[in-house]
Amino acid sequence: MTAMHVIDSTFGRLTLVYLALIAPGCAPGELSSMSGTPGALVFEPNVDDTSTNAEMEPESDSPSVMEPDRVEYAEPEPPSVNPIAPDDEQMTSDTDGPNVEPEPQPSPVEPGADPNAVESCNFGYPTISSLTLRSAAPDRTSNTSVPEGISQIAYPEPLPDYTWQMNQQPAARLQPNYGANRLTMPGYDDEMPLFNRGADWHSERRCYELPTGARMLTQDDAYELWANLLSETLWYDVDRTPGKRSIIGLRGAFPGSFEWHxxxxxxxxxxxxxxWIDNNGIKHVREFPVNTDTGARDFGYHQSSSLKPNRYYPYTNGWHRSYNALRMELGSYPVRDDSNKNGHWDDDRNGWLNGGADDHDRLGSGHNIHMGSVDGALAEIRVNSWSAGCQVIPGSENWIEFIRNAWTDIGDRVDYYLIDARDIAPSAWQPCAQSDGSYRCPHEITEFPFRAAGNTALSTVSTHDVYNCSDANEGGKEVVYVLNIREGARLDIEISTQNEETDPDIHLLTGNDSQACLARGHRVINQRVIPGRYLLVVDTWVNGNGVALDGAYDLSVTIEP
Structure with a gap:
């Protein structure tokens, strides 16, 4: 840390300013003076959003699954200078309220129908353009070695011009507070209005576009909707302790909509x-737009990556660079490296964008939840340098509303669950009376060792014929199982039959997609897995004569650390 004496010409006094060097893993940059602010300094990346690093070390292949190291991840020191507040008005919470984007009006249904059902929520979200993708990665030699060390993502976004102290007004929804009722806030300059679903509920109901139809829900209904979605998909229960904050990230769906876009x-x-639930027992739900992937920019070798979905991540009330934010608590964890710097998660399921090295799995760290200073509608704003993989909320108004409600006290734990919208359990929308081995109501593997007898001939499901992990013809009937893994481990899966004319094969999937196959076995799978949600599909092989060799089987699943 370097100390500099800077003359403040506005107030005619000598000020001691400490310049904190950029944390490890940050992109290279330079310090330059800000125009119009005597003596103030700001970090500016020395590359723009379209630049590339010609001398960058070439990407190398990495294993598809790896174990996180147990690494101590130290909380950074808070800024050592007193944050600067531009004026007294910013020192307190807004009394007139933020500039809130108007909420769309839903279209009613025919009279006499369910009074809470609507034809459409009329969100007006932008149409996502299709991409030119190739369906599979090019042939290449697999590299099963684990990269040495851990690569933290870059923090190349511009530092705020200043920081200021926000006094939180005493209220049950905001208690307890940090320090003397203050949060250190970033002084960015943007005019993006507060997203309507991020604001407090000023009407009794809000509209949700559910797979079962659009409905107007109360805040209690919305809380239970999200709690049930989490429970059915990842088998976690939301912590209902008064004051405890929980966050659910939904990748691939706009707020209020659950459709993969x-x-x-x-x-x-x-x-x-x-x-969260406050001390009076009132349930609260706030929904914000966010980016859960990396921006489309060359951040440097192993400097940008995306969090793996369908799992839990612990965060704490802490710091992101110079201001209070939610900080990732884990020291390392598996991530998807954006090797070709296009901001797209390239794999067989999502498709592969051409150009550059292929994306791959590796260990990463430092994926905080912070803000990005952007202006405009959702259809206009872009992530670019604001995220190398952090979960980034756009606009100062959205950030203020988020952090003032998410924050409890320095060091407090915040539970974060990231879910791929395609992998929401169907039972979240329509409960299953009992499991039947279908994709909608799969058999649950909740304890180990697991053993079950089944029969593909009795199944009514035949969805996937070929998987990306094999070119075998699996056009027969299927029986589906689901499991959630909490810690990295090795799964040992074995299937056997009593009849040589029966030929079921086993497939381990990371989602309900034939292109999401992690491993296949004729009789056995021994596969290391990371925390997440998996489907185990027993599918029937079809011989050269077109005959599906379905029938009875015995299945065994065990787990080892």
Whole structure:
């Protein structure tokens, strides 16, 4: 840390300013003076959004699955200078309220129908353009070695011009507060209005576009909707302790909508949901636009990556660079490296964008939840340098409303669950009376060792014929199982039959998609897995004569650390 004496010409006094060097993993940059602000300094990246690094070390292949190291991840020191407040008005919470984007009016249904059902929510979200993708990665030699060390993502976004202290007004929804009722806030200059679903509920109901139809829900209904979605999909229960904050990220769906839209890179087109119950027992739901992937920019070798979905991440009330934000608590964890710097998660399921090295799995760190200073409508704003993989909320008004409600006290834990919109359990919308081995109501593997007898001949499901992990003809009937893994482990899966004319094969999927196959086995799978949600599909092989060899089987699943 370097100390400099700077003359403040406005007030005619000598001020001691400490310049904190950029944290490890940040992109190279330079310090330059800000125009119109005597003596003030700001970090500016020395590359723009379209630049490339010609001398960058070439990307290398990495293993598809790896174990996180147990690394201590130290909380950074808070800024050592007293944050600067531009004026007294910014020192307190807005009394007149923020500039809130108007909420769309839903279209009613025919008279006499369900009074809470509507034809459409009329969100007016932008149409996501389709991408030119190739369906599979090019042939290449697999590299099963684990890269040495851990690559933290870059923080190349411009530092705020100043920081200021926000006094939180005493209220049950904001208690307890940090320090003397203050939060250190970033002084960015943008005029993006507060997203309507991020504001407090001023009407009794809000509209939700559910797979079962659009409905007007109360805030209590919305809280239970999200809690049920989490429980059915990842088998976690929302912590209902008064004051405890939980966050659900939904990748690939706009707020209020649960339909997968394609997840075009470089857009703020995902959803971040803040849930809590206050000391009076009132449930609160706030929904913000967010980007859960990396921006489309060359951040440097192993400097940009996306969090793996369908799992839990612990965060804490802490710091992001110079201001209070939610900080990732884990020291390392598996991520998807954006090797070709296009902001798109390239794999067989999502498709592959041409150009550059292929995306791959590796270990990463430093994926905080912070803000990006942008102006405009959701259809206009882009992520660019604001995120190398952090979960970034666009606009100062949105950030103020988010952090003032998400924050409890320095060091407090915040539970974060990131879910791919395509992998929401169907039972979240229509409960299953009992499991039947279908994709809608799969058999649940909730404890190990797991053993079950089944029969593909009795199944009514035949969805996937060929998987990306094999070219075998699996056009027969299927039986589906689901499991959630909490810690990195090795799965040992074995299937056997009593009849040589029966030929079921086993497939381990990371989602309900034939292009999401992690491993296939004729009789056995031994596969290391990371925390997440998996489908185990027993599918029937079809011989050269077109005959599906279905029948009875015995299945065994065990797990080892």
């Amino acid at each position: 394609g997840n075009t890179p470089n857009w703020f087109d995902d959803t971040l949901v803040l849930l």
